[in-house]
Amino acid sequence: MTWKEIDWAVLERLRGRFLTGDATQGPYWTSPADLANYDFTYGERIGWKWDAVLRELDLRDWKPGATTVLDWGCGSGVAGRRVVR
Numbered sequence: 419m420t421w422k423e424i425d426w427a428v429l430e431r432l433r434g435r436f437l438t439g440d441a442t443q444g445p446y447w448t449s450p451a452d453l454a455n456y457d458f459t460y461g462e463r464i465g466w467k468w469d470a471v472l473r474e475l476d477l478r479d480w481k482p483g484a485t486t487v488l489d490w491g492c493g494s495g496v497a498g499r500r501v502v503r
Contacts, residue, residue, distance in 0.1 A: 419458040428455045457494035464493065468500040 428451060435441045447453050489498035 419454045424458065425451060425455050428452055429459060432456055432460070453494055457496060461494040461496040465496045465500050468497050472500065 432446070432452065432455075435443075435446065447456075487498055487501050489495055
């Protein structure tokens with residue numbers, strides 16, 4: 419996915435469903451393209467937030483006690499990918 423390939427209509431539809439609360443009314447992703455557009459834009463924004471949290475935990479020398487990572491599957495997997503990285 420690149421900025422030239424972004425389908426803005428898909429992003430507006432996904433955002434609209436989230437803002438109105440309709441995201442829980444049936445499948446959120448209707449195609450692989452939905453997921454790719456989300457991951458490249460909204461997912462990346464979520465990733466930046468995870469990066470900041472993980473950076474702060476590292477600065478505080480915090481290490482998890484577990485070796486298993488669970489991802490609730492609420493998005494494109496960006497949180498899980500950032501934690502594992």
